[in-house]
Amino acid sequence: QAQLVDSGGGLVQAGDSLRLSCAVSGRTFSELAMGWFRQAPGIERPFVAAISWNSGSTYYEDSVKGRFTISRDNAKNTAYLQMNNLKPEDTAEYYCAAAGSIWTLATNKYDYRGQGTQVTVSS
Numbered sequence: 001q002a003q004l005v006d007s008g009g010g011l012v013q014a015g016d017s018l019r020l021s022c023a024v025s026g027r028t029f030s031e032l033a034m035g036w037f038r039q040a041p042g043i044e045r046p047f048v049a050a051i052s053w054n055s056g057s058t059y060y061e062d063s064v065k066g067r068f069t070i071s072r073d074n075a076k077n078t079a080y081l082q083m084n085n086l087k088p089e090d091t092a093e094y095y096c097a098a099a100g101s102i103w104t105l106a107t108n109k110y111d112y113r114g115q116g117t118q119v120t121v122s123s
Contacts, residue, residue: 021028
């Protein structure tokens with residue numbers, strides 16, 4: 001059973017940056033694909049980004065391509081989401097998630113989830 005603790009959210013202005021972190025314990029981190037989701041009224045595609053076990057494969061939802069970067073440090077059992085040029089429409093609760101396989105884009109496989117961290121972007 002994996003435990004995920006995400007952090008790093010906050011209130012920023014449009015154009016600012018934030019880096020979210022997700023610390024994982026309870027499972028071998030390098031055996032997990034990691035992802036970030038977000039939820040808020042009006043968000044139709046909550047699956048924001050994903051990264052494979054060795055960082056060899058990544059996925060980004062279209063609206064964040066070129067602005068967000070997902071990464072991981074297997075030595076630190078931590079995944080990150082660097083968010084640049086934030087927009088008001090990025091306002092949401094973000095949570096990290098882990099899948100019990102080295103890579104998947106099947107959102108229903110991301111069984112383990114953090115508690116969420118709020119990101120609010122003012123215009």
